Amino acid sequence: MNHLSSETFDENAKAALADAQLRGALRNATSLFGKRRLEAARGLDNWEDLRTYARAIKDEVLLHLDRYLETFVANAEQRGAVVHWANDGAEANTIICKLALDRGARTIVKSKSMTTEETHLNDALEAAGMQVVETDLGEYIIQLAHETPSHIIAPAIHKTKGQIAELFTETLGMPPTDDVAQLTSTARATLRDRFAAADMGISGVNFAIAESGTIVIVENEGNIRLTTSLPRVHVAVMGIEKVIPRFANLDVFLKLLPRSGTGQRLTTYQSFITGTKRNPQDEGPEELHIVILDNGRSRMLAHPVTRQSLACIRCGACLNACPVYQQVGGHAYGSVYPGPIGAVITPQLMGIEKTAQLPYASSLCGACREVCPVKIDIPRLLLHLRSEIAASKTNGNTTERLAFKMWARVMMSPALYNLGATAGRIVQKVMPLSKAWTSGRDLRPIEPQSFRSLWKTKLSHE
Ligand code: SF4
Numbered sequence: 209m210n211h212l213s214s215e216t217f218d219e220n221a222k223a224a225l226a227d228a229q230l231r232g233a234l235r236n237a238t239s240l241f242g243k244r245r246l247e248a249a250r251g252l253d254n255w256e257d258l259r260t261y262a263r264a265i266k267d268e269v270l271l272h273l274d275r276y277l278e279t280f281v282a283n284a285e286q287r288g289a290v291v292h293w294a295n296d297g298a299e300a301n302t303i304i305c306k307l308a309l310d311r312g313a314r315t316i317v318k319s320k321s322m323t324t325e326e327t328h329l330n331d332a333l334e335a336a337g338m339q340v341v342e343t344d345l346g347e348y349i350i351q352l353a354h355e356t357p358s359h360i361i362a363p364a365i366h367k368t369k370g371q372i373a374e375l376f377t378e379t380l381g382m383p384p385t386d387d388v389a390q391l392t393s394t395a396r397a398t399l400r401d402r403f404a405a406a407d408m409g410i411s412g413v414n415f416a417i418a419e420s421g422t423i424v425i426v427e428n429e430g431n432i433r434l435t436t437s438l439p440r441v442h443v444a445v446m447g448i449e450k451v452i453p454r455f456a457n458l459d460v461f462l463k464l465l466p467r468s469g470t471g472q473r474l475t476t477y478q479s480f481i482t483g484t485k486r487n488p489q490d491e492g493p494e495e496l497h498i499v500i501l502d503n504g505r506s507r508m509l510a511h512p513v514t515r516q517s518l519a520c521i522r523c524g525a526c527l528n529a530c531p532v533y534q535q536v537g538g539h540a541y542g543s544v545y546p547g548p549i550g551a552v553i554t555p556q557l558m559g560i561e562k563t564a565q566l567p568y569a570s571s572l573c574g575a576c577r578e579v580c581p582v583k584i585d586i587p588r589l590l591l592h593l594r595s596e597i598a599a600s601k602t603n604g605n606t607t608e609r610l611a612f613k614m615w616a617r618v619m620m621s622p623a624l625y626n627l628g629a630t631a632g633r634i635v636q637k638v639m640p641l642s643k644a645w646t647s648g649r650d651l652r653p654i655e656p657q658s659f660r661s662l663w664k665t666k667l668s669h670e
Contacts (some may be wrong), residue, residue: 209398211578212539212540212542213541213542213562213644214542214554214558214562214563214565214566214649215542215563215627216542216543216565217540217541217542217565217566217569217653218565219570220539220540220541220542221248221532221535221540223534223540224466224537224539224540225535225536228498229368229371230366230369230537231535231537232319233365233367233368233537234365234366234534234537235534237362237365237528238319238365238528238529238533238534240525241380241469241470241471241525241528242528242529242579243363243471244468244470244471244472245467245468245469245471245525245528245579246471246496247471248466248467248468248471248473251466251467251473252467257583258460258463258464258581259464259580259581259583260522260583261311261460261524261583262460262461262464262521262582262583263519263582263583264516264580265453265457265460265461266519267516267519269451269452269453270449270515270516271501271647273413273448273449273509274588276451276452276453277418277451277500277657279418279419279446280416280417280418280421280451281421281500282414282450283418283419283420283421284421284423284482284483284498285385285421285646286421286483287431287482287483287484288483288496288523289421289483289484289485289497289498289580290495290496291495291497291500292496292497292498292499292500293500293502294499294500294501294502294503295501295502296492296501296502296503296504297327297328298479298567299517300327300329300445300499300501300503301327301328301329301332302332303335303499303586304329304332304333304410304428304443304445304499305332305333305336305338307408307441308336308407308408308492309336310331311407311408311440311441312407313338313407313408313505314338314339314407315338315339315341315402315405315406315408315440316333316339316340316341316406316407316409316410316544317340317341317343317402317403317406317408317434317435317439318330318340318341318342318347318409318410318411319342319344319409319410319411319425319427319432319435319436319555320342320344320347320363320410320412320427320429320432321410321411321412322357322360322412322522322544322545322572323412323413323445323446323447323501324410324412324445324541325357325544326358326370326383326501326503326544326557327443327445327503327544329344329410330342330351330361332617333450334653337544339398341402343399343402343403343429343431343432343434343435343451344363344370344386344429344431344432344577345364345392345395346362346363346364347363347433348374348395348399348561349364349367349375349395350363350364350487352375352379352380352520353375354374355537355539356539356544357544358537358539358546359527359538359546359547360522360523360524360545360546360547361469361522361523361524361561362598363536364450364522365537366537366538366539367410367664368520369388369391370386372391373385373386374616376391376394378623380394380395380398381524382394385636386444388522388665391509395509396444399431399545401520403434403435403438403439405440405493406435406438406439406594407439407440407441407443408439408440408442408443408495408566409434409436409437409438409441409443409445410435410444410445411425411432411435411436411442411443411444412425412445413425413444413447414426414450414452414461414465414521414522415450415451415452415458415461416446416449416450416452416498417443417452417453417454417455417457417458418452418453418454419453419454420455420482421482421483422455422457422480422482423446423480423481423482423498424464424465424478424479424480425444425478425479425480425481425607426471426475426477426478427475427476427477427479428472428475428476428479429476429477430476432477432479433477433479436479436492436493437483437493438489439493439650440493440495441493441494441495441497441627442486442492442493442496442497443497443498444479444481444493444496444497444498444499445499445500445501446498446499446500446501446505447500447501447502447503447517447646448500448501448502449504449505449507449509449518449519449624450511457529458528461521462474462478464523464581464582465523466519467576467581468523468524468579468580469523469524469525476508479497483496484496497529499638503557504556504557504576505518507556508556509526510576513589513592514592515587516584516585516589517552517556517584517589519582519584520549520553520582520666521582523581524547525534525548525573525579525580525581526548526549526576526580526584526586527546527547527548528562529575529576529578530547530548530570530576530577530580531548531571531573532547532548532569532570532573533548533572538550538577541554541566543558545557545561548575548576548590549576549584549586550566550585551566551569551590551593551662552567552568552586552589552593553595554566554595555593556593556636557565560593560597560600561600562595567593567597568577568594569596570586570587570590571588571648571662572590572591575620576606590610594612595665617658617659626658626660629654629658632654633654633656636653636654646647665669
């Protein structure tokens, strides 16, 4: 089990740094994803234009989100979907549990959905007596291991091939092997039976097209197609930010998302689901329920700085590029959303009281901003959150605030600055530097003579 808390990021990170196997797995996976992303981006000569265009679409949607959501809902309902609004995770879980209970569902297949991870839907369904089976290979692995995802698009990125082989031997009774093809075919065979027996399928949503009420889901394994079409009932769960205006807008996102995530030109499958099946002989569910979740997103939308957090298309590129994530992995963040975007979203979803360490889990190097396909200025968002934390009464450290006030005063006055520098030189002679400060960073001592006095001395010698 690895249910770590965001409140203890510093300790979680220290423990992760001591885990050589974890760091090796992260190094291999993030550098491979990063290399593939770069090659894929270079393969398009209008990459920067695509990023700008995608961001412009997202900005337009976020400015008029109420209008686009209403259009999406009206069109989805017209085509037979039933739309449910959920203010928070608990409400979303209650809606979905009731849907399952009312239909006598016992077995539920689920395809990868970060939104349902955010609401802890599996726990709620299991508490209501249902068996939930994750069908994405990565999610299935971590479900067997009773762990949580450690990456937005590669939930089991922290596991080595050997660890997965051991897990399959223990839980599925598979003879020991580290042959990847054999591991995947064992998982596939087990999951096929679950699809056939499932009463309900639950999926996430990558894009919701307002003009037609269509939901779009991209994937590589084919499990989403089975999850959304084999069971009689399909429940799709989406955050309010997933809507885009038109089909024509999809082109740019389908170019950016797979290239940024895995370096693919296109994912293997793209499912377009518009309402329920029309005729008995058609493929698809008899019932389609779309649960639209807020869970703190309206708060992000209301502020002009934090609004851009909602432009995220969950590609995971910022995680792969982040020097902090590369070293500590996803579990250290104690949130379903790790890495740079997680350090931005989690405090806004869960409140800064319990997540105050996350916005500081960054060197502000800007690598996340460089790779983000929708040009989210993550360092700016992190600084914004840091200033909120510093200003908040609950987290504000009075001594620190006083020290920075004094620092500002001194920096604005040459006389006070000189006085401070002289006092600093005396103090550093009699007091050693704090070990807590210098154990992880350098702090150069104050020079014995200031630049001003050196300058003056030089002038007097000329
Ligand atoms: S913030 Fe940008 S790079 Fe990070 S997951 Fe979201 S879209 Fe991808």
